[in-house]
Amino acid sequence: MALSILLLISVLIPVFCGYCLISFIFTKNKLDIVLNLALSYGMGMGILTIWMFIIGISGLELNFANTTFPLVCFSFIFLLIAKHSTPLSENIQTPKDIVTTPKPSIMLISFNSFLIIFITVNILQIFWGAISWPIDSWDAFATIAFKAKIFFYEKSIPSLKILPHPTYPLHTSLAETWTAINIGRWSDQYIKIIFPCTFLSFLIVQYKFLKNYTDTTWSLLGCVLLISSNLAFYHATISYRDLFLMYYNCITIMMLILWSSSKKTSFLITAAFFAGFASFTKLEGSSFIVIYIILFIMISFFNKTSFKENIKNTLALLIPSLTICLSFHIYKFFTNNLIDGTADCDKTALVLGLGQLLKLPKVIHAFYLNMFLSGNWNIVWMIACVSILLWDYKKKNREAFLVLVSIFLFIGLYSAIALFTSNYPWIAGDKKVTTLSRLILHFYPLAPILIILINHLNFSSDRLDTSSINPKKQALNK
Amino acid sequence: MIQLPIKKDTLFCLKTLICFLLYSLLYIFILKSILDIPYVAVIEAHKERLCTPNSDLFTLKNIKDFHIYSFTYFFMVLIVTSLYIFAIINYIGKNFSTARSIKRTILLFMFFCFFLLTFLQQSSRYNVLTKDFAVTKKRSESDKKSMLFKEEYEFAIRAKNKLSGRHQAEFLTDLKCDEDPCIINSRIIKYFLYPEVTIGFDNKTKKDVNVLYFVNDPQKYINDKDEILVNMNNEYILTLRK
Incomplete structure (x- = not known):
């Protein structure tokens, strides 16, 4: 019982800190409370681990008091500022305000209930699987949980040089250390509570995101498509960093798309923070910032914002994300930790040359085998491909277009990493079985989101075109 | 109609x-x-x-x-x-x-x-x-780890019970540590021995322990004064250097 309460506290404190910051960011615009709480978990965990990193490297002891009290106090200040400010607009405008949806039939309610039961059963399975088994996976022993254990017992962050894979960011390890600090001991089982919580938080954010553009049934279907992935399901129960990167990465994309629709800078700032946290989760997260900038440029072009607005938005995106991203890399630079190690271990070594392009067919083949013929993703990628073929391009569906572009950018990025760095063996070479699945996991949720965004319009073609909120367009449509 | x-x-x-x-x-x-x-x-x-x-x-x-x-x-x-x-x-x-x-x-x-x-x-x-x-069902965390990791976990627990305080250790093996089984088992041993025994990094304690893992001739690494704290079938040996 006491352990359950301590575990709950280990989750609630980051949620509270995240809630305060999200409320501050969304001071001018009210955000749906459920979405707020779901985002709060990710925001809180991100801020918490960065704070722990600062404490660790500054020589202060990594304990409950040093970790919690300053963070909670700062968070409280943000919350007070947020509550004292009057919101300019009551709610973020959603297509639901414009389109009147008919009352659902009994069959539809039954179908929705069935989907909810399916999702609930799987979530319970994930929670049970996570905390019933101790850590038993390679990366956990070798790096993630091992580093977390060191931080817990040494009560500090020792020189990165002496740790395995010293260049790797520390978000997941510090999150596990946080859980151990809360329960007062190291437990190979209960430190994994953060993974199912992350998955649940992501599911809620995805649901709310899809609900913004579709309806309950389609949003639930999106969640079912996500849960149907064996790899995502399994990674929500083990101590790997890929789930966290999936979480921060895909939520950044969703926030950028919400910013595109609503033009509210709050979403852009949230995206910027999550982009920064992604860079503190895995090395690839730093390279994702390039993708976010490309999406940002595309959205700015679509929205035809003024020059002044563009500058403001650019700063809103780059300042939080690059501050978090560069801080860790600058720290590694000054502590001489930019290179991972020797030979195969150095994941950051470049292998440039036009001859590398000859490996492209092998890389594409590796992606094809993994996405369509492995047991990782159900048949979701095939459904996504067929959905793209059946896409009604006459209907403007900017959100789906942005998601599609994101998917291609991620595939392109990882292909480039395979071709032009020493990571080729891990992605498409002899060792491809060990890495490629996890790389695809980082952007996999975009596939269910794409399927739902495309097919919702295909099935509800008699309704108003509800993609991309545009007051002028709504007036014209009315 | x-x-x-x-x-x-x-x-x-x-x-x-x-x-x-x-x-x-x-x-x-x-x-x-x-x-x-x-x-x-x-x-x-x-x-x-x-x-x-x-x-x-x-x-x-x-x-x-x-x-x-x-x-x-x-x-x-x-x-x-x-x-x-x-x-x-x-x-x-x-x-x-x-x-x-x-x-x-x-x-x-x-x-x-x-x-x-x-x-x-x-x-x-x-x-x-x-x-x-x-x-x-009805297994404690320790039982589950014992079931999953067998000798490696048992060795780590026995070693921790025999040692007091914290030590650093030298990890010695005749197996190739970039291949199975050493590549994973060595990491499991290092993980479960920590924090009492640290392998691979300096935690500012005495480096006075040897962990011998599948060493063909253990005597090569054991001096007369060394105390053998754990010996599991001559495959998993923990010695304290004196």
């Missing part, structure tokens, strides 16, 4: 459900015919294969050289292509409502394929869950 007291939406849902059931039966019937196995065996084969937990790759073993997803894709491509061609013909003929209906049919069919595989996958997941539950 008798009017059915069923709403349009309800009728659509009922039709969809019936079509889904028919598709599921057709799928199982075709597989049963091709593979020449009983109906139940078709379902059992799916249950064994659709969820094989692995952190890096869920492999999808064939059923008698038959790939489950390849068959589904073949089925999908066959029906989707036919319907798509029919939809294009209707678009060209400017029969847009029929083309749209065909599009929706294609999408519905895709979701039929998805839901059938998901149901079968869910029963596969349930199998994994029940096996895990049976194994972990």
Whole structure:
């Protein structure tokens, strides 16, 4: 019982800190409370681990008091500022305000209930699987949980040089250390509570995101498509960093798309923070910032914002994300930790040359085998491909277009990493079985989101075109 | 004329459900015919294969050289292509409502394929869950670790019980540590020995312990004054240098 309460506290404190910051960011615009709480978990965990990193490297002891009290106090200040400010607009405008949806039939309610039961059963399975088994996976022993254990017992962050894979960011390890600090001991089982919580938080954010553009049934279907992935399901129960990167990465994309629709800078700032946290989760997260900038440029072009607005938005995106991203890399630079190690271990070594392009067919083949013929993703990628073929391009569906572009950018990025760095063996070479699945996991949720965004319009073609909120367009449509 | 007291939406849902059931039966019937196995065996084969937990790759073993997803894709491509061609013909003929209906049919069919595989996958997941539950029932965390990691965990626990305070250790082995089994087992040992025994980094304590793991000639590393604290079949040895 006491352990359950301590575990709950280990989750609630980051949620509270995240809630305060999200409320501050969304001071001018009210955000749906459920979405707020779901985002709060990710925001809180991100801020918490960065704070722990600062404490660790500054020589202060990594304990409950040093970790919690300053963070909670700062968070409280943000919350007070947020509550004292009057919101300019009551709610973020959603297509639901414009389109009147008919009352659902009994069959539809039954179908929705069935989907909810399916999702609930799987979530319970994930929670049970996570905390019933101790850590038993390679990366956990070798790096993630091992580093977390060191931080817990040494009560500090020792020189990165002496740790395995010293260049790797520390978000997941510090999150596990946080859980151990809360329960007062190291437990190979209960430190994994953060993974199912992350998955649940992501599911809620995805649901709310899809609900913004579709309806309950389609949003639930999106969640079912996500849960149907064996790899995502399994990674929500083990101590790997890929789930966290999936979480921060895909939520950044969703926030950028919400910013595109609503033009509210709050979403852009949230995206910027999550982009920064992604860079503190895995090395690839730093390279994702390039993708976010490309999406940002595309959205700015679509929205035809003024020059002044563009500058403001650019700063809103780059300042939080690059501050978090560069801080860790600058720290590694000054502590001489930019290179991972020797030979195969150095994941950051470049292998440039036009001859590398000859490996492209092998890389594409590796992606094809993994996405369509492995047991990782159900048949979701095939459904996504067929959905793209059946896409009604006459209907403007900017959100789906942005998601599609994101998917291609991620595939392109990882292909480039395979071709032009020493990571080729891990992605498409002899060792491809060990890495490629996890790389695809980082952007996999975009596939269910794409399927739902495309097919919702295909099935509800008699309704108003509800993609991309545009007051002028709504007036014209009315 | 008798009017059915069923709403349009309800009728659509009922039709969809019936079509889904028919598709599921057709799928199982075709597989049963091709593979020449009983109906139940078709379902059992799916249950064994659709969820094989692995952190890096869920492999999808064939059923008698038959790939489950390849068959589904073949089925999908066959029906989707036919319907798509029919939809294009209707678009060209400017029969847009029929083309749209065909599009929706294609999408519905895709979701039929998805839901059938998901149901079968869910029963596969349930199998994994029940096996895990049976194994972990009434076992403590320590018991589970002992069951998973066997000698490596037992060695670490014995070593920690024999030592007081914190030490640093030298890890010695005649196995190649970049290959199985050493590549993973060495890490398991290092993980479970920590924090009492640290291997691989300086925690500012005395480096006075040797961990001998599958060393052919242990005596080479053991001096007269060294105390042998743990010896498991001469394969896992912990010595304290004096």
